[in-house]
Amino acid sequence: MKHSMESKNKANLYLIAGSVGLILLTAASLFIGKYRITLTGLIAGDSMQWRVFLTLRASRAVIGAIGGFVLGMAGFVYQTVFRNPLASPDIIGVSSGASAGAAFGILFLSGSMAITVSAFAGAVCSVILALVLSFLTADRDGHSIVLAGIAVHSLAQTALVCLKLIADPEKQLASIEYWIMGSLNGISIYSIKGNIILCLFCSVILFLYRQIILLSLDDNEGKMLGVNVQQIRLIVLLIATLAVSGVISMTGLISFVSLLAPHGARLLLKNNRLSTMLLSGLIGGCLLTMGDIFARSIASTELPVSIFTSLLGVPFLIYLCIRRSDRI
DSSP states (O other), X not given: OHHHHHHHHHHHHHHHHHHHHHHHHHHHHHHOSSSOOOHHHHHHTOHHHHHHIIIIIHHHHHHHHHHHHHHHHHHHHHHHHHTOTTOOGGGGTHHHHHHHHHHHHHHHOOSHHHHHHHHHHHHHHHHHHHHHHXXXXXXXXXXXXXXXXHHHHHHHHHHHHHHHHTSOTTTHHHHHHHHHHXXXXXXXXXXXXHHHHHHHHHHHHHHHOGGGGGGGSOHHHHHHTTOOHHHHHHXXXXXXXXXXXXXXXXXXXXXXXXXXXXXHHHHHHOSOSHHHHXXXXXXXXXXXXXXXXXXXXXXXXXXXXXXXXXXXXXXXHHHHHHTGGGOO
C-alpha cells in the first residue's frame, strides 16, 4: 500500500512538472521569433504585433503543444498495442501515406488547406488498407498488422517516388521535400480548427479507454480476462491514427517525438499505466515546442523542425541504449 501511494505521488509530481514545463515553453513560443513581440507592445495595442501574434505565433504555439502531446500519447499507444519499444506511426504506414497524399496535393491541388486534407486522406487510407490486409490473414494479430503496414509503407513510398518524378524540380519537388522534413511554419489558426478538435477528441477517448493497458498483455492472457483483444486493438489503432494524421497533415513528418516521449515517461515512472501515457503526451509537447523554438530562432531562415527534434532525441536514444538492461 505504501509503495502504491509513493508511486502515485511520484506520478503526480512528474505530471505537474511536465504540465508546468509545457505551459512555460508554450508561453515562450508566443514571443520568440524573427519579429519581436513584447508583452508591453501587446498591452499597448500595437496593431502589427497583434496581427503577428494572432495569425502566426498563436497557431504555432497551439500546434507545438497539442501536436506534440498527440504524437507522444499516440507513440505510447503504438508501443503498447504492438508490445514493441520501437513502434511509431511509421509501423503501419501513417507517415508514408501522409507523405504520398501531401505530394499528390502539391502536384494536383491548390492551396495549403487542400494539401492538408490530401495528406490526412493519404494517412487514413494507408492505415485502413493495412488493417484490411491484416484482417484477411489467418492470425489477425499484432504481427499481421505490422507486416501489412510494411507492405502499405512500401506501396506508399513507391507512389511518392513516382509523384516526385513528375514534379517540377524547381518548385513542386522542393515543396514536397520541405513538407516531408516537417515544419510548423505557415500554419494559420483559422485553417486548423477542425484538426485541433479532432486531435483533442481522439486524445480524450484514448485516455478514457482504460482497456488500452490490457493490450500490453499477451493475446491469450487478454482473452482469459474476457477482453476482445482484436476489437480493442483495431479501435485503438484507428483512434490513435486519426489523431496522428490530424497532426502530420498540418506539420509534415516530425521525427523522434512519437518514439522517444513514451520511453522518457516510462524511464521516469517505471510503469506502463495511463499516467505514463499522459506524461508521454506532455513530454512530446515539450519536445515539439522546444524544437520549433529552435527552428525559427537559431538561423537567419526557417529550418525544418525535425532537425531539432532529432538533435534533441538522438542523445536520449543513445542513453536509452546504454540503459537497455534497465528497460521496462
